[in-house]
Amino acid sequence: MQTIQQWLQLFTEQVSQTSFWEWAAVLFGVTEVLLAKVNNIWLYPTGIIGTTIGIYMLIMAGLYAESALSVYYIVMSFYGWYHWVKKRNEARVNISRATKQEWVTVALIVFVGWVLFYFLLTRFTTSTVPVWDAWVTSTAWAGMWLLAKRKLENWILLNVSNLFAIPLLFHKHLIMFAALTLFLFIVAIFGYFDWRAKLKTAQVS
Template sequence: MQADHWLHLFKEQVKQTSLLEWASVSFSVAEVLLAKVNNVLLYPTGIIGILLGTYILLDVGLYAESILNGYYLVMSIYGWWYWIKKRNEPPVKISMTNRREWVITLLIVFVGWGVLYILLKHFTDSTVPVWDAWVSSTAWAGMWLLARRKLENWVLLNVSNIFAIPLLWHKQLVMFSVLTLFLFIVAIFGFFDWRAILKKDKAAA
């Protein structure tokens, strides 16, 4: 009976999903698929999805996630430029996070969480300041590790994802919630793929 209730709720929310949300999710899925096949078109596709998504997030009062999307936008533009400039050079090797990097990572998580919470609580009409701030601060930490090609980036990104899924559902952004579940699964595979590459590199060395 409980399963039927959730299925009915899901169907109702899908029906209420706006065309703008469908478009944003479609571009975001296309970005992930293009990234999987190493196609540079992932960047312009992702930028469109980010711009649409930011508008939607602002509309429902998820301000920290909107700021996070602003970071994604900057990094997408930078990544597009860097890809074209450095595409023929070997990538940075995958490695494990060291103690110093863990300290920085935890500072990003907890200081970022606190700062974002204060800003959301006192300067916006956010109804979920603690939750919204946590999702964004853990994602920032994960992206910092990703930029440094650290294996543990997938762990931090999935900490963010696991909290973002119910948050987006709570805000009735059902397709964004489903998209985040998809990204959660991709990140699990990403962790194991990177770990295999790391082991292979260590064995070769």
């Protein structure tokens, strides 16, 4: 069993071996999150650049399902960018909790997506981690669906995905991507409690 010192040594070694492109993708990713926090439209171009670099890195690491998820992120970023400019002065959809029917949809996205991605990864790719790659992607897709509908529980699904993605990325020696995902995990925790407080305020008023 590895000691804490051995884990720290492994972490240090992997950081020193991190490529320029991985650093760049992480830098753009952090910038995107910070811009999103202050509601700045530049979050979209920075996110698109960072995600594009990340797709290349994920493919090289054999995380094909996560690569497909990143393509979806880019499409949704262009979509969000367009609607931000077009409808920036319109009222947002209110935050609400997921209904029972929506939880059924979430379950379908997660488990049907998991099986589908696993089948595609094992049949058409050289993935060495098809089970976990498929799981991370399917739970993230469910979380993004809830996010689009402004459902409080989106943060839970996104953090289920993040929780499994961190060791998966570490296993694939994408240490800075793992660190970025840990950062997103923490942000999502604060996001959940922030949305919950806003929901309670809206229900009282």
